[in-house]
Amino acid sequence: MMxxxxxxxxxxxxxxxxxxxxxxxxFVKPGKGRAIYRLKLRNLxxxxxxxxxxxxxxxxxxxxxxxxxxxxxxGEGGHYVFMDNETFxxxxxxKKQIGSxxxxxxxxxxxxxxxxxxxxxxxxxxxxxxxxxxxxxxTTKTDTVTAQQKMVTLETGATVGVPAFVKEGDVIKVDTRxxxxxxxxxxxx
Amino acid sequence: xxxxxxxxxxxIKANLRRRALIHDSIRDFFRSEGFLEVDTPLLTxxxxxxxxxxxxxxxxxxxxxxxxxxxKRLLAGGYGSMFQICHCxxxxxxxxLHNPEFTMLEWYRLGADYMGxxxxxxxxxxxxxxxxxxxxxxxxxxxxxxxxxxxxxVTVREAFFHAAGWDPISHxxxxxxxxxxxDRVIPALPANRPGVLAxxxxxxxxxxxxxAADPLVAERAEVFIGGLELANAYxxxxxxxxxxxxxxxxxxxxRAEGGPDTPMPRRFLEATANLPACGGIALGVDRLVxxxxxxxxxDEVMAFPRDRA
Numbered sequence: 001m002m003x004x005x006x007x008x009x010x011x012x013x014x015x016x017x018x019x020x021x022x023x024x025x026x027f028v029k030p031g032k033g034r035a036i037y038r039l040k041l042r043n044l045x046x047x048x049x050x051x052x053x054x055x056x057x058x059x060x061x062x063x064x065x066x067x068x069x070x071x072x073x074x075g076e077g078g079h080y081v082f083m084d085n086e087t088f089x090x091x092x093x094x095k096k097q098i099g100s101x102x103x104x105x106x107x108x109x110x111x112x113x114x115x116x117x118x119x120x121x122x123x124x125x126x127x128x129x130x131x132x133x134x135x136x137x138x139t140t141k142t143d144t145v146t147a148q149q150k151m152v153t154l155e156t157g158a159t160v161g162v163p164a165f166v167k168e169g170d171v172i173k174v175d176t177r178x179x180x181x182x183x184x185x186x187x188x189x
Numbered sequence: 190x191x192x193x194x195x196x197x198x199x200x201i202k203a204n205l206r207r208r209a210l211i212h213d214s215i216r217d218f219f220r221s222e223g224f225l226e227v228d229t230p231l232l233t234x235x236x237x238x239x240x241x242x243x244x245x246x247x248x249x250x251x252x253x254x255x256x257x258x259x260x261k262r263l264l265a266g267g268y269g270s271m272f273q274i275c276h277c278x279x280x281x282x283x284x285x286l287h288n289p290e291f292t293m294l295e296w297y298r299l300g301a302d303y304m305g306x307x308x309x310x311x312x313x314x315x316x317x318x319x320x321x322x323x324x325x326x327x328x329x330x331x332x333x334x335x336x337x338x339x340x341x342x343v344t345v346r347e348a349f350f351h352a353a354g355w356d357p358i359s360h361x362x363x364x365x366x367x368x369x370x371x372d373r374v375i376p377a378l379p380a381n382r383p384g385v386l387a388x389x390x391x392x393x394x395x396x397x398x399x400x401a402a403d404p405l406v407a408e409r410a411e412v413f414i415g416g417l418e419l420a421n422a423y424x425x426x427x428x429x430x431x432x433x434x435x436x437x438x439x440x441x442x443x444r445a446e447g448g449p450d451t452p453m454p455r456r457f458l459e460a461t462a463n464l465p466a467c468g469g470i471a472l473g474v475d476r477l478v479x480x481x482x483x484x485x486x487x488d489e490v491m492a493f494p495r496d497r498a
Contacts, residue, residue, distance in 0.1 A: 005281035027284030031411070031421050031471075032395055033367035034241050035281065055364075056241060056281070057446075 002062050004037050004054040012044070012116075014061040015052070019044040019116055021065075029056075044114060044122050065116045067124075072109050075102075085110065093120055103158035104129050104176045125176045130185055131155050136168045194497070204482040204490050207321065211478055212274060214320035215294055218313050219272040224296060227271045229259035231278070235454040238439040239395055243280040245289075246449070252278035255471065256295050257396065258457040261425070264297055265463040272296035274474060285486045286417065288494050292474040301468035302424040303397070303408045304342075307385055310412055310420055310470065311338035314383070314477075321481060329415035329480055332380050340383040340412070348386055352377035358405050361390045375413055383414040396432065397423035412472075414480055420472035429461040 007013070011022045024040040035056035042049055044065065054060070070082040070091065079092045080102070091113070095102060097120065104125060105111075114122040135153040149161045152168075160174055162181045173182040192200075216226065236244045236251045237258055245252040253259075256275050263271060277293045298306060314336050318327060325337045346358045353369040355362075378384035387410040391399055394407030408424035426432055433453070440451050478490040488494045 028371050
């Protein structure tokens with residue numbers, strides 16, 4: 001347990017059985033009064049934001065969460081296999097833990113894996129990945145996102161909306177947080 | 190990435206220059222009032238046992254969280270009205286309005302009560318504004334604040350009743366008090382004027398005397414400007430026995446909570462037998478500088494706040 005006064009940004013806390021990272025501590029204190037700590041937290045499991053108010057003297061439970069750089073090797077059944085870049089140990093991660101972002105996983109990409117008490121709790125993809133366009137559909141009414149956009153399929157199987165000038169074989173940069181096209185960075189063919 | 194020190198110091202230079210002018214202006218004001226500037230220890234063997242003020246301790250000594258007790262010993266020694274600008278230390282206080290080491294202006298006027306001290310504060314702020322070439326208004330955030338005295342005064346009872354719907358004097362509730370003060374009462378104070386909250390519940394009296402006509406209320410007043418809690422004034426309690434009793438109950442409360450042992454400040458209590466009737470106030474100089482620099486964070490008016498010291 002730790003005193004609330006010791007909590008700072010990036011402290012990880014266990015609250016109601018779930019790990020949270022502290023994103024902001026707002027300290028308010030009347031000169032002669034009790035300190036009020038308004039914490040903005042993010043659940044490390046589901047990414048949901050939460051705000052909790054504590055007072056001077058309150059105690060909270062700190063959790064040890066470590067981040068490990070791992071390389072994505074391959075997918076297999078309901079799992080993905082990663083290798084720790086430092087220890088070279090292999091780890092198997094359930095597809096559900098990565099969720100929809102998995103469509104941006106390309107073999108060899110390095111991700112940050114958060115481990116709490118020996119258990120993987122989150123996988124952070126790089127914010128941007130560069131992927132080749134495998135299939136570019138003709139611009140049809142149904143595929144058109146806007147007048148200037150069309151849908152393409154990338155080498156990992158992900159589909160994203162891109163400007164009309166992007167063609168098969170182009171390499172594009174994608175924002176993994178939003179799943180959107182950023183820019184064209186090259187051409188393979 | 191954190192800002193480079195040289196870039197940061199260049200950016201806040203105008204604020205720190207203005208800070209120096211404000212310090213000069215404060216000294217100028219009190220000298221013209223005939224006050225003596227004093228200098229009391231930062232390293233001290235005892236601190237006032239007060240709720241929610243945690244001192245740093247160093248090898249059995251404390252870093253002073255307030256110059257109050259030493260200044261009152263000087264008052265008891267016959268030094269007359271006095272002021273001091275000094276650093277104070279309070280453990281765990283860090284936020285956009287707090288740094289664990291900060292600058293306090295404290296003054297005592299012989300024969301004055303808390304409202305006399307509030308009048309000093311009104312005149313002091315006008316003096317500082319004038320010495321910075323401002324008129325009687327100061328811009329803080331997006332508000333133009335009119336400093337012209339008298340500042341609106343409201344009792345704690347009325348302010349809580351209007352903003353929070355309850356009376357903290359007849360129904361004291363310390364926990365609810367602090368939360369409602371911050372969330373409801375302070376935001377409801379006039380936006381374009383300084384506000385004075387007066388007559389606090391007796392439980393929050395600290396070293397203020399209780400009102401003779403209404404002992405549920407302490408003669409304590411606080412000044413708020415632009416949402417900043419700027420200063421805290423008392424009609425000073427001069428009764429040693431009552432002071433000792435208040436300290437004793439706080440020492441016992443700390444012991445019951447398993448906190449560190451707090452020594453009784455004996456030298457101070459002995460001196461208070463000769464403490465003349467006076468009013469006093471502690472004013473946060475960093476926040477005063479924030480106000481006159483239109484700075485939203487205390488870090489903008491300090492060369493080296495904690496995380497950069």
